[in-house]
Amino acid sequence: MISSNTNINKIRNNQNGLQDDLLTELADIYMTPLYVYDGDKILENFYAFQKAVSMLDCKIHFAVKANSSIAILYLLGKAGSGADIVSGGELQRALAANIKASDIIFSGVGKTDEELLLAMQHSIGQINVESGPELERLSDLASSNNLKCSVALRVNVDVDPGSHVKISTGQNSTKFGISINDGQAENYYQKITLHPNLVPAGLAVHIGSQIRKLAPFEKAYKALLNFSNHLRSKGFDVPCLDLGGGVGVDYETNMSPDFFDYGALVNRLFANQGYRLGFEPGRSIVANSGNLITKVIYVKQGYDKRFIIVDAAMNDFIRPTLYDAYHKIDSLRPRGDFKDIADIVGPICETGDYLAKERLMPLVKAGDYLAVRSAGAYGAVMMSNYNTRPEASEVLYHNGEAHLVRKRRTVEDLIKMDTNPFV
Ligand SMILES: Cc1ncc(COP(=O)(O)O)c(C=O)c1O
Known part of the structure; x- marks a missing residue:
């Protein structure tokens, strides 16, 4: 040093x-x-994101996959960030960086029994389930181990983010999320609400990374909102909407991202809708x-x-x-x-x-x-x-x-x- x-x-x-x-x-x-x-720049970016969405009831969970340095996670945690994780290893990193378990959200299509158990044993804030079989495993593990957890469904809204194909996750042709178009998602959400050990946390969406235009976000968020309002109209409790990450950066100029327009979009769509919001930015922060x-x-x-x-x-x-x-x-x-x-x-x-x-x-x-x-x-x-x-x-x-x-x-x-x- x-x-x-x-x-x-x-x-x-x-x-x-x-x-x-x-x-x-x-x-x-x-x-x-x-x-x-540059840790100062990381914090500057984080605070800029926070400011852009500050008019909403929300929490930012830094996407650990973008940079999992424990020192960086620690700085972000101290600044008020939670963590969005995609593996048991990242869970342990976030905890080692002093991020509270209740501020951790677990995404990913292939969580193993060991990872689900670890997450529940630590009482993390939320598990974003991405398939029917995963929901079944989680339900069984929760019952047989007498554990509780908050569960959101990551939905697939079939939106092309207009990014590189290898980091596009929003279309039905990808492995991510549960389609909202064929009744699956509603069926699984009902299962969550009926299970004694699972607490319905809401819905999550993440359509991809390095998204440089607002239109794909708008399309995806409107579809999410329609679906969550539909669930509410059927009497389901949908407290939170997790809007994922994805805000792109300018690799030509290397300037810090301007989150203003993104914040304005989110505010226009979600203000006064009665949802608590979550964000999972990674790239744009670091x-x-x-x-x-x-x-x-x-x-x-x-x-x-x-x-x-x-x-x-x-x-x-x-x-x-x-x-x-x-x-x-x-x-x-x-x-x-x-x-x-x-x-x-x-x-x-x-x-x-x-x-x-x-x-x-x-x-x-x-x-x-x-x-x-x-x-x-x-x-x-x-x-x-x-x-x-x-x-x-x-x-x-x-x-x-x-x-x-x-x-x-x-x-x-x-x-x-x-x-x-x-x-
Ligand atoms: C579920 C999830 N959330 C958040 C992110 C972070 O995305 P980004 O780094 O583009 O903000 C990713 C990465 O693709 C992701 O898979």
């Missing part, structure tokens, strides 16, 4: 987050590849807080283009190859005005191992650092050890101090997990 002797003035002067000098300093200290997060710092290993002149070969690879940051995601990449060491096209690639033995393709890049040399911008969401959480590569470390900068919040494992740590039964 480096602390207050870091040159704070340098950072305070920079309105767009951590300044490049500090990123260079941190990369020297902690080695690359290195994620560096994306632009993060830089992935990587070091140039070689610059290779190929047949018709330059390859900048760096020490961060698809195992550290899979978004470009998995989602065709664009991330701005800057050199932290300017070397004049020269610019030409280059692919920025990692050392992994796959053609898909790249951080950027056909990118206009300045002159860089071996040893220079590059910063992959807006890498704070769905970055470190998706790291793997492919090619037996230890993952990047993670540093959190907050209140003028930088803290190592996750140390990279060593190759010995990785090898230790294997056993060889033949020697």
Whole structure:
């Protein structure tokens, strides 16, 4: 950890987050590849979201899947956030970060018996059930273990979010939620209300991630509202509507998202409807807080283009190859005005191992650092050890101090997990 002797003035002067000098300093200290997060920016984004929906009776549950650093969860929890989780592991992370169990919501299509039991034993705030078989398992486990829990139904409203296909969850063709069009959802909601151990919590919807337009949200929320009002008209208790996450960010400018229009939409649709609301933002809170710092290993002149070969690879940051995601990449060491096209690639033995393709890049040399911008969401959480590569470390900068919040494992740590039964 480096602390207050870091040159704070340098950072305070920079309105767009951590300044490049500090990123260079941190990369020297902690080695690359290195994620560096700006905790102040995370809180700024969280408070901006909170302000945009402040006229409504609501609670924000940060989507842990976007960034599950316990230090970040702790900061967000202290700022008033709950947690939206999708596994027993994330449940334990949220609890380790001091987030109250009652402020935790459990989503996901494949919760195991162990995970459902763990959630009920901790009396978490709400379980969002996504299928009939899951409701049956939950009911049986609750009865046989004499446990109670609040249950919402995640519904599928069949809306295309207009995002990348791999992060679109709103259509009936996806595995998510229970359709509201064929009577299933109503039937299951009734089962919840009749079960002595289950408390009906309401409905949930999440149509996808990186949604840059309001129209899909409006369509989905109107369908949700119609359905919940229908349930109420039949006498069911529907106290809460969980509106999911999904607000997109601008990866071109890396500016903090403006939640104003989203808040205005939600207010227009839900004010005075008598529902308590829940939100599950992930990406929009953490994306632009993060830089992935990587070091140039070689610059290779190929047949018709330059390859900048760096020490961060698809195992550290899979978004470009998995989602065709664009991330701005800057050199932290300017070397004049020269610019030409280059692919920025990692050392992994796959053609898909790249951080950027056909990118206009300045002159860089071996040893220079590059910063992959807006890498704070769905970055470190998706790291793997492919090619037996230890993952990047993670540093959190907050209140003028930088803290190592996750140390990279060593190759010995990785090898230790294997056993060889033949020697
Ligand atoms: C159920 C659920 N809620 C919330 C989120 C967070 O979405 P985002 O990071 O786009 O805000 C996700 C992620 O896709 C999700 O699956």
